Amino acid sequence: MTDTTWQPDLSQYPGPKYLALTRALREAIRAGELPPGTQLPTVRDLAWDLHVTPGTVSRAYQLATQEGLLAATVGRGTFVAARAPRLGPTQSLFLERDLKSEPWLVDMRSPQLPDVGQGAAFSAALHRIGDGLDVAWADYPSQRGEAPLRAEIVSWLSDRVLGPVTAEDVALTHGGQNGLLLVFLCCLRGDRPVILTEDLAYPGIRHAARLARAEVVGIEIDGEGMVPDALEAACRRHGAQILVLTPEAQNPTATRMGVERRARIAEIARRYDLQIIEDDCYSVAESDLPAIRAIAPERTWYVGSLSKSISAALRFGYVVCPTGMGEAGRLTAQHGFFALARPVSDLVLDLMQSGAAQELRRGVAAEFSVRLQRLVNGLGRFDVNWQPGLPFIWVRLPSGWRASTFARTAEAEGVLLRQADEYALIHGRAPHALRIAVAGAIPMPRYEAAVDKIASLLARPPSDMAV
Template identity: 40%
Template sequence: MSVEKNIVTDTISALYDTQNGGPKYRALAAALRQGIAEGVLSVGTRLPPVRDLAWRLGMTPGTVARAYTILTDEEVLIAEVGRGTFVGGTEEPRPPLYQSSPHGHAEDGGEMVNLFTARLPDLGQVAMIHEGLAQLAERPAGALLEYPSARAFAPARKAVVGWLGGVPLGALQHEDVVLSHGAQSAISLVMQAVLRGRRPVVLVEELAYPGFRRAAELMRAEIVSVPMDEYGIVPSALAEIARRHEAQLLCTSPELHNPTTLVTPPKRRREIADAARRGGFDILEDDCTFLGESRDATYRALLPEHGWFVSSISKTLTPALRIGFAIAPQSRRAELRRVAENGFFGLARPLADLTEYLLSRDETREIVRSVRRRNAVYVRATLNVLGGHDLSWHEHAPFVWLRLPPGWRAAAFCRAAEAQGVQVRPGEDFAPRNGFAPHAVRIGMNAQVALADFEAALARLRRLLDNPPEQILV
């Protein structure tokens, strides 16, 4: 162990010795908080590996991992795959994990190819956003001197209704729409409108978008996973789990499941809707990742009293503006609107006006079609390079799901890929904290990288897949 690591370990050990009993993991978490607050564990400090600190403190690695997880969830610490755990809050960034520059390998001092998440190409939307902002600057001064209001935002909400015209949402009026700061904000708004009681239960798929869990945790909800098969959520298991836990809300993405790209067929959706109707719980449908046009009925259409829908422009135009929308059942739109008004009054007026501008233009739809076509090119390139392995994909998905061959586990594969200059997302990010972590990774379509460089990054992944270690890495 290096001198620097010894100093950090000694510091943590001394802080731990001053704690006043209680469960060991809580005492360790308290010691770390104290050290950070007092500045003896400064911003950016790398904490000891779990096993090293566990040996020093005389506790199990699981106890240390639990303390680290608590503080990571609180964003006091930052955990980075393949690099370790750090004290958060630094304004001086460490060497970047997820840069989009395609050149060179990390082990050779080069930069990373970011396949951790999808990256949109600029196909005209940046110039259109600039033009929209310039036009907004010419609007009357009165629009910049008033609080947001439902009446002032009506044109933006109507633009959202028009934008979603091809989505089978059932009866839809602009009053059913609430604008949000991206889809994650929309998910939180729906949960605030739906959940009741001291410890409500939220159901998620056994592999699920992590944002569902984060939003539920903010609501102090209990999160319960529901089994899936090749068609999506298993209705019989859903009904039994919802009954046993008195669940209030199911979060799901039937049109394009994140991360597996699975699409739930119409018959299965009706069975899931029937289970919700009989069980008396609501369904929140997240539609952010699907890039296509053809669709089956949403849960809002299948469950007019209990179906909620959220989406955004992050995967089709830009994630930078944080424009999203939540859509309530018509009989419950006042609940959703009240949550937004009591929480943040509404979007900034210029952002609402920009939403109207962007979603009302024919050019925007053409840009989205171009994004869809470009994404399909990168999906096909991924199939050409990695198709010999266990790959799940969809032409209108901004990612693919890769199940790793024997000899690889997700964390070890991510570290090896990073050493080769490629960032991918481990399957454990989508699994329950105490559940089975699949030996799989999600690979994002980074269309900001030249196609040839994207294919070169995939080729480096292919070499790792074709040559797994002789022993399972942990």
């Protein structure tokens, strides 16, 4: 079934044309104007009819496809999906692989924490907790009951320049990803709100945004992070509500934003009434620069976790809310999951009060430092960006290599890597680059051999390889 005459009136929808067309598609499909199985006009035909660019139509078609409204078939065209759109996520946050069945692979896609005694520390803490169990463990956990742990988080963050922070400013979450979603749910309003972030960014941002029914727009970055002029232009164009950025350790490019740039970003956010999410889950050992939370405390949500410093298995994170917004953050958490599970919150509280958490953090940082040095020394003759204490580096590939080809070739050599396009937003352009993470969980000889394999491949782009 084909409908080549469908021609919506985009003037009735405010905002960018591609969002207007997406909304028109959504409404026409739900109203039955475009029944399941209807073949839509080609991108060029519809662009001609609507007097817009082909890119506008292409972008709208891709957004509608992501929502499950459309289905595209190579060689046949784009059709209205035969089934109702899925209500939940349409793709995994990351691709899981059973590396036990592939023991020859060295996984350098995401940082792996080294074993510095986490098991023994957790066991000792659980035994101490077990000695004090009482009837309270039979009841629901509460936000009020988490107050001592929130106070410990304030002490945990004493090596950051966050400005005045108290336990009342803190909300506890199930990891950093849950922290992002909590802020989205707390702040976003309207049918299709807009979130701004770096045009190369942690993929979890767009997945959390999809759950919140929000559109994500990428902002140009340079060697110091987000470009202020590009941010201001996007604010004027999109009417966004939230800005997400990583000023301390940009993921994936490993850049660090200077104080003047942070101040400019904060000033723009004030001018356009943006809420700021400052993602510091990849925090380095210490920072002498003021966080954006210190520059704009009235609008900045500072998100962190223990996943990169103690254990990713804990699924423990926190949000330092804007001044006066702590209760709003905790109420949003309460509506979502009441409070953290007692085994998790009591374990983390014991680890922090006993000093074990601090000792584990120092041990992880020390081992990461050794392995990062080996990685940088092994690849330092190439175009590499890195920071001391950060468990990944950014490598721009030599001429002749494409990121996808390099990743496939490295996998054939036994090394798993993450290419730049995994961090690019929809319609974003990714450079030929890789993020290479420190693998702290494998024996050092295998780690060093993996680094040497990467260096050997970088030195031999395809044009120089034997055929």
